[in-house]
Structures are given as C-alpha cells and as structure tokens.
Amino acid sequence: MSDILIVDDERDIRELIGDILEDEGYTTRLAGNSNEAMAEINAEPPALLILDIWLKDSKMDGIDILKTVKRDNPDVPVVIISGHGNIEIAVAAIKQGAYDFIEKPFNIDQLLVVIRRAMETSRLRRENQKLKRKDSHPTEVIGESAAFRGLIGQLDKVTKSNGRVMLSGPPGSGKEVAARYIHAHSNRAAGPFITVNCAGVSPEGMEEVLFGREGSDRGVEPGLLEQAHGGVIYFDEVADMPLGTQSKILRVMVDQQFTRVGGADKVRVDLRVISSTARNLEAEIAAGTFRQELYHRLNVVPIAVPSLEERREDIPLLAAHFIEQCHKTQGLPQRALSDEAVALMQTMVWPGNVRQLKNLVERVLILGEGHDEITARELPQDSGVPDGDENRVVLSGTLATLPLREAREAFEREYLLTQINRFGGNISRTASFVGMERSALHRKLKSLGVVTSSKAGARIAHVEDDAEVE
Structure with missing residues (x-):
C-alpha cells in the first residue's frame, strides 16, 4: 500500500x-x-x-x-x-x-x-x-460432542450480527476462543480483536488503559477502546471491572464516544462488545459489585460455554490438537495417544477444563522420552475429586482402561493385598474388617492368585507358584 x-x-x-x-x-x-x-x-x-x-x-x-x-x-x-x-x-x-x-x-x-x-x-x-x-491466538474450536455442537450452533448465529454477547462458563473452558471464533467469522474479521483483562489491571489504572491518555509530556497515547476501533473489544472476566469504570463503559456503549484521560476532545469509536464471566453476575448485582444497567447492556445474547466434563467425548480430539500444536510451536515430539491413555483421560476430573488438558499434554510431551505412544502410566495416577464430591469414587492408574470384569478383579486383588498387608498377613483380622467369612476370603484370594503368609504378608502368585493358599 x-x-x-x-x-x-x-x-x-x-x-x-x-x-x-x-x-x-x-x-x-x-x-x-x-x-x-x-x-x-x-x-x-x-x-x-x-x-x-x-x-x-x-x-x-x-x-x-x-x-x-x-x-x-x-x-x-x-x-x-x-x-x-x-x-x-x-x-x-x-x-x-x-x-x-x-x-x-x-x-x-x-x-x-x-x-x-x-x-x-x-x-x-x-x-x-x-x-x-494471526494464529498466535487460536480461533479454531475443536469437538464433536453434542454439547460442543450446541455451542457452535449458538456462536454461528451471532457471527453475522453486531449484537453484544455474554459468554459464561468455568475458568479454562475456552470462553476467549469462543469470542475469537465469533470475531473471525464476522464482518469485522479484518478489524482488531482487543482483549481487556479486567482482573489483571489495577482499579487505579483501568481508565487510562481503556480510554488512553493525553498530556504535554507524553503526547497522545491511545487506549484499548481506541485500538479496537472497527473491530471487537473483549472484556475478559468482566465481573472484575471496577465499579467506577463500569459507569463510564456504560456511557461509551450508549454514545460510542469517550474522552481520553487528561484530554478534552471526544474520541468516536465503532466497536462490537463481547464479554465473559465465570461468576454469577446476578449475584454480583445483588451484592452491589456490578451495575445492573451494564449487565443488561452486555447480556444481549447470553451463551454458556460447557465445561470439559460436559464434553468428555471431545478429549481425544482436543488432546491430539494440543500435541500437534506443541510439535509446531515448540518442536516437541508428535506422539499418538494409546487407547488406555485416552480412556483414563476421559475418566479424570478436570477442574481446570480445556486449559488444564492443554497443560497436561504439554507436560507429558516435555517429560516423556522417545516417540512411542503416550501410555496411561505417563498420566497422573490420582485424578482428584473436586470439593463437594466426597462420596464419589475416583478411578486411578490403568483401572479405568479395563473392561468391567478385569477392572473388578484388579480392584479386588489390589484391595485385598492392601488389607492383608495392613494386618500383617492375619487372615482372621482381615476377614473381619472386609466383612467376609474366613473360608470365603480364602476362596476369593485363591481365585485372584494371591498367596498369603503370616511372615511375608500377601503377594500375587506367579505361574510357578502351585502352593495352596494357607
């Protein structure tokens, strides 16, 4: 040009x-x-x-x-x-x-x-x-699950309009990726996409960051709103925006203009506004920390972004995508996922959602050796239980990768080995604790290939072992 x-x-x-x-x-x-x-x-x-x-x-x-x-x-x-x-x-x-x-x-x-x-x-x-x-920020969304298809259907409906969108969902679920998808498929795709990290800017500096500054010592310094002219301004975690700034943003949305800090002239902007939150904004309004008028201005089209646990079917696709990304950007090995690793990942608890999955994939590729398949042994063996789910049983290791019969036998074998060794090989005390008759426990141990001894405790019998359980 x-x-x-x-x-x-x-x-x-x-x-x-x-x-x-x-x-x-x-x-x-x-x-x-x-x-x-x-x-x-x-x-x-x-x-x-x-x-x-x-x-x-x-x-x-x-x-x-x-x-x-x-x-x-x-x-x-x-x-x-x-x-x-x-x-x-x-x-x-x-x-x-x-x-x-x-x-x-x-x-x-x-x-x-x-x-x-x-x-x-x-x-x-x-x-x-x-x-x-460019691709420093992903706009491609990955998935095939019903929850994912529902999300894409909603996003596609809003791409061609200038309506304000409020994306809600847990941290790490991909709200910014969804916002960038809207921008990339809109008639503003050639314009800028500017992110305002509402939680990362101090209340004292927020207005200067948003509106820019004028002064004889520094000249004109455009703010993020001015930089987003002709494109999209994305308020990430908008619940963290200071109350004082909220009223000024509300005025900008009404007038499409503002004044820089220290300036007198009006700056006109043409913006589309997309916001996101992991918090309940209605509860924030009730607590007096978020302005109801701004909420209604921002929440024209509400879209819920599902958590990773709501779209477990997409985990293999997402993991493969992150492996390829790490290979292209960091030169890490492009390894395949074993069936056992996929099965274990789909049973894990993901409080950090897609972001946690991406970090896990990167860690495995960095710490792993060679180019062989990623196995279940390389993944965390304790997937953890979120607060409030104390009654939930969490599968660990490769147990989640086995058919029901094999998984049951593996669990029983490990459980009984642990209990017998806990009681020093004493079958009577073990039977009493696990709630079985002593003879029934002997039969169960024999069927599971567990050999016991009052001196050595319990172990799994090898093929050459032909001694009866004592």
Missing part, C-alpha cells in the same frame, strides 16, 4: 509534491481544502497524509484535520508542512500525533527521506496488526 494523500491550498505545491512522489513510484491523491481532504480520507484512508497547516477558505485547518485523522485512523502517519512554521506549531502538531514537521520552502531530498521513513512506519504498523491477529 503506497497511497499518499497530499492536502495543500496552493495548487502548484500539491501538484509539485504529487509529481515528485509519482516519479518515486507512489500513488497520490490531491485535495485543496478540508472538505476535499475529509471526503478522500472517509472514502479510503491513505497510507500517508501530507498536510498543510494553513488552508484558505476551509472550515478546518491542518491541526483540526490532524486531530480527526488521529482519532478515527490512528495508524495513518501524518507529515505536516507549513510556510509559516515556528516551534510552537511544530510542537502542537507533534503533540497531536503528527509523524514529523517540515517547513516551506522544503528541500525535496529531505521531504523524500521523511516520507520513506513514515511509509516504513506505516508498513510496520500494518504488519504488526496482522501478526497480532
């Missing part, structure tokens, strides 16, 4: 600059007053704006146009030229966001140097924005 807009009320000057730049291989457009300039900018923002400060017979002077351009198209570099230049005008222009300032009559070589640098800055900004929007 090498399109340059030249704005000067002197026809000879703008045509001279245009001819020089055309000879250098640039594409140029010309404007003689503020109306023509704004019409060209609104039709298609240029890659670079060369702007005269003094414009005769115009409603806006160069500084006014500069302010408007930096408000609506902050990535467009602006080079100011003026025949009445002085240090005050130069400082005012730079303060308002101009890339550089050149006095008339200007040196052609100096002008070309400034333009090349400004164009390079413009190119780097565009590439940086593309990289930010």
Whole structure:
C-alpha cells in the first residue's frame, strides 16, 4: 500500500509534491481544502497524509484535520508542512500525533527521506496488526460432542450480527476462543480483536488503559477502546471491572464516544462488545459489585460455554490438537495417544477444563522420552475429586482402561493385598474388617492368585507358584 494523500491550498505545491512522489513510484491523491481532504480520507484512508497547516477558505485547518485523522485512523502517519512554521506549531502538531514537521520552502531530498521513513512506519504498523491477529491466538474450536455442537450452533448465529454477547462458563473452558471464533467469522474479521483483562489491571489504572491518555509530556497515547476501533473489544472476566469504570463503559456503549484521560476532545469509536464471566453476575448485582444497567447492556445474547466434563467425548480430539500444536510451536515430539491413555483421560476430573488438558499434554510431551505412544502410566495416577464430591469414587492408574470384569478383579486383588498387608498377613483380622467369612476370603484370594503368609504378608502368585493358599 503506497497511497499518499497530499492536502495543500496552493495548487502548484500539491501538484509539485504529487509529481515528485509519482516519479518515486507512489500513488497520490490531491485535495485543496478540508472538505476535499475529509471526503478522500472517509472514502479510503491513505497510507500517508501530507498536510498543510494553513488552508484558505476551509472550515478546518491542518491541526483540526490532524486531530480527526488521529482519532478515527490512528495508524495513518501524518507529515505536516507549513510556510509559516515556528516551534510552537511544530510542537502542537507533534503533540497531536503528527509523524514529523517540515517547513516551506522544503528541500525535496529531505521531504523524500521523511516520507520513506513514515511509509516504513506505516508498513510496520500494518504488519504488526496482522501478526497480532494471526494464529498466535487460536480461533479454531475443536469437538464433536453434542454439547460442543450446541455451542457452535449458538456462536454461528451471532457471527453475522453486531449484537453484544455474554459468554459464561468455568475458568479454562475456552470462553476467549469462543469470542475469537465469533470475531473471525464476522464482518469485522479484518478489524482488531482487543482483549481487556479486567482482573489483571489495577482499579487505579483501568481508565487510562481503556480510554488512553493525553498530556504535554507524553503526547497522545491511545487506549484499548481506541485500538479496537472497527473491530471487537473483549472484556475478559468482566465481573472484575471496577465499579467506577463500569459507569463510564456504560456511557461509551450508549454514545460510542469517550474522552481520553487528561484530554478534552471526544474520541468516536465503532466497536462490537463481547464479554465473559465465570461468576454469577446476578449475584454480583445483588451484592452491589456490578451495575445492573451494564449487565443488561452486555447480556444481549447470553451463551454458556460447557465445561470439559460436559464434553468428555471431545478429549481425544482436543488432546491430539494440543500435541500437534506443541510439535509446531515448540518442536516437541508428535506422539499418538494409546487407547488406555485416552480412556483414563476421559475418566479424570478436570477442574481446570480445556486449559488444564492443554497443560497436561504439554507436560507429558516435555517429560516423556522417545516417540512411542503416550501410555496411561505417563498420566497422573490420582485424578482428584473436586470439593463437594466426597462420596464419589475416583478411578486411578490403568483401572479405568479395563473392561468391567478385569477392572473388578484388579480392584479386588489390589484391595485385598492392601488389607492383608495392613494386618500383617492375619487372615482372621482381615476377614473381619472386609466383612467376609474366613473360608470365603480364602476362596476369593485363591481365585485372584494371591498367596498369603503370616511372615511375608500377601503377594500375587506367579505361574510357578502351585502352593495352596494357607
């Protein structure tokens, strides 16, 4: 993109600059007053704006146009030229966001140097924005379960609208991935996706982060709302947004404009708002920590993102996806999952949801050796029970990977070995504790291949063992 807009009320000057730049291989457009300039900018923002400060017979002077351009198209570099230049005008222009300032009559070589640098800055900004929007953040959603298909059905319905979406679900369930999916499949896909980490910014700094700042010492610093212009602003864990900021965000959503911290001019923005929460916002409203009016503004389309335990069928697909990701991004081995490992993963408790699964896969690949299949032995042998599930039995090791009959025998063998060794090989005490007749316990031990001894305790009989259970 090498399109340059030249704005000067002197026809000879703008045509001279245009001819020089055309000879250098640039594409140029010309404007003689503020109306023509704004019409060209609104039709298609240029890659670079060369702007005269003094414009005769115009409603806006160069500084006014500069302010408007930096408000609506902050990535467009602006080079100011003026025949009445002085240090005050130069400082005012730079303060308002101009890339550089050149006095008339200007040196052609100096002008070309400034333009090349400004164009390079413009190119780097565009590439940086593309990289930010690229695959560093996933937009692909993985799954085939009924819960997953229901989620995708809801997401697809909202992609083509500008309606505000509230994503709810437990931590790590993939709410941001769902938000990015909406953005990637919407008519704003070419625009930015800006995340506001509401829990990660201090209440004192939140407004400056969101609205930006103006000041004579630092110039103009756009905030996240301004950076999201034309795209999506995503409020991650919106329940953590400070109360004072909530009222100002509500006003932005109504007016689509705001004022930077320390500034006076209104900044207009065109945004789609997507929010997420792992908390019950209605309970937060009742507690006085979240504004009801903002809740109703944000919660136009509520979508619940299911936990990993609600979509266990998707665990093999997700794990395989994370293995491939780790291989591409970190060079870790691209190992397959054994059937036993898959079965164990599908029985585990996942309080951290998809994020926990991704971390587990990465840990196994880092600590594992070779390129063989990932086995159940490499996975955590204690999957843990969440609070409030004390009555739930959790399967550990490879037990969850066996058919019912084999699993029952394995469990009984391990259980009885543990109890006999616990009572020092004393069958009477063991039988009493487990609630079996002594003779029935002997038969059970024999059928399970367990050999007992008052001195050695209990062990599993090997093939060469043909002694009767004592």
